[in-house]
Amino acid sequence: MKEIAKYIGVLVMLTGVAFLAIPFLAGTTSNANLIIGVVLVFEGMLGHIYVNNMKKGTLITNILWAIILLLIPFAIFFFSKRAAYTNEEIAAYN
Numbered sequence: 001m002k003e004i005a006k007y008i009g010v011l012v013m014l015t016g017v018a019f020l021a022i023p024f025l026a027g028t029t030s031n032a033n034l035i036i037g038v039v040l041v042f043e044g045m046l047g048h049i050y051v052n053n054m055k056k057g058t059l060i061t062n063i064l065w066a067i068i069l070l071l072i073p074f075a076i077f078f079f080s081k082r083a084a085y086t087n088e089e090i091a092a093y094n
Contacts, residue, residue: 005084009048016040
């Protein structure tokens with residue numbers, strides 16, 4: 001689980017690519033598919049940066065990340081970061 005948690009952002013990005021590629025290959029692209037795919041790719045990229053950022057962060061930085069990542073994806077990435085790294089690993093970096 002620890003290794004999967006480190007790559008949750010990449011998995012979200014791949015889901016976004018699937019949202020872009022499958023309708024394209026089927027020939028049924030719509031604006032909704034494009035918007036969902038791009039949002040998932042962008043959220044995955046930012047989520048990967050957040051999860052693999054080893055700084056502990058303060059309340060203000062967590063609020064800023066929550067605004068940037070939107071609220072629900074932030075919760076997913078926050079708990080993935082907690083699962084991926086122990087407090088000792090984060091403390092060793094800080």
